[in-house]
Amino acid sequence: MRISSIRKLNFRPVSALAAAGSLLLLAGCHTDMWFQPKVHKSLQESDFFADGASARKLVPGTVVHKATEGELRVDNTTYTALGTDKKLVDQLPAEIPLNVETLRRGRERFNIYCSPCHGRSGDGKGMIAMRGLALRKAPGNYLSESIRKQPLGHYYDVISNGFGVMYSYAARIEPADRWKIAAYIRVLQAANGIPLKDISEEEKAKLEGNPEEPKAAAGEGEGK
Numbered sequence: 001m002r003i004s005s006i007r008k009l010n011f012r013p014v015s016a017l018a019a020a021g022s023l024l025l026l027a028g029c030h031t032d033m034w035f036q037p038k039v040h041k042s043l044q045e046s047d048f049f050a051d052g053a054s055a056r057k058l059v060p061g062t063v064v065h066k067a068t069e070g071e072l073r074v075d076n077t078t079y080t081a082l083g084t085d086k087k088l089v090d091q092l093p094a095e096i097p098l099n100v101e102t103l104r105r106g107r108e109r110f111n112i113y114c115s116p117c118h119g120r121s122g123d124g125k126g127m128i129a130m131r132g133l134a135l136r137k138a139p140g141n142y143l144s145e146s147i148r149k150q151p152l153g154h155y156y157d158v159i160s161n162g163f164g165v166m167y168s169y170a171a172r173i174e175p176a177d178r179w180k181i182a183a184y185i186r187v188l189q190a191a192n193g194i195p196l197k198d199i200s201e202e203e204k205a206k207l208e209g210n211p212e213e214p215k216a217a218a219g220e221g222e223g224k
């Protein structure tokens with residue numbers, strides 16, 4: 001007992017001194033912390049490894065660890081629009097139900113992001129294409145035979161990755177909304193392919209109003 005209490009007495013002043021000393025040392029030598037012999041930016045070059053790259057290649061056979069359900073996007077049809085055969089799919093993924101809500105959302109997003117160039121009916125005659133920005137190529141006409149026969153996944157893919165001179169909308173449109181826009185493009189195509197004689201009088205009467213706005217609000221837009 002006595003020995004240990006003496007030790008304690010002896011140790012305290014010594015460790016306090018050491019702590020103060022190391023604080024002083026640290027304060028004096030902080031540039032060492034600023035200039036560290038480490039890689040500061042990812043994929044920075046380095047003379048440490050023979051291949052001149054700081055980043056090491058993945059070990060062959062490395063698999064992604066799926067930490068959270070839904071986090072792994074590389075192999076997932078919902079995010080790539082590719083089926084197991086690596087071809088673009090022609091249907092909505094199971095997570096996106098085909099219902100009025102989906103189509104309403106698709107129409108809303110389409111009118112915001114796509115109609116300025118592609119036009120509200122999808123005929124490629126949006127305001128920008130007609131008289132604004134000089135596009136190097138005319139925007140695609142969704143009603144054309146060639147675009148009509150594309151699988152649904154193609155529209156998702158064009159929104160995600162761009163197409164020719166059209167740039168990608170991936171940063172602005174969430175994957176779920178891309179599918180909803182794709183579904184709405186099909187609605188536009190279907191609506192434009194129906195001969196007038198096949199539309200019932202009742203449907204024609206409905207079309208007299210503005211389908212975009214509820215009846216009460218329709219009057220507001222008339223003066224514009």
Ligand code: HEC
Nearest residue numbers: 113114117135137138139140155158159163164165166169
């Ligand atoms: C700034 C104008 C602009 C906007 C906005 C725009 N596009 Fe395009 N889009 C184009 C142009 C231009 C092309 C033709 C590109 C080419 O052929 O090089 C095109 C082509 C396409 C095509 C046809 C691809 C094919 O198979 O020929 C699709 C589908 C398409 N766009 C979908 C969309 C969707 C969906 C949106 C909204 C999310 C959108 N675009 C927004 C300009 C635009």
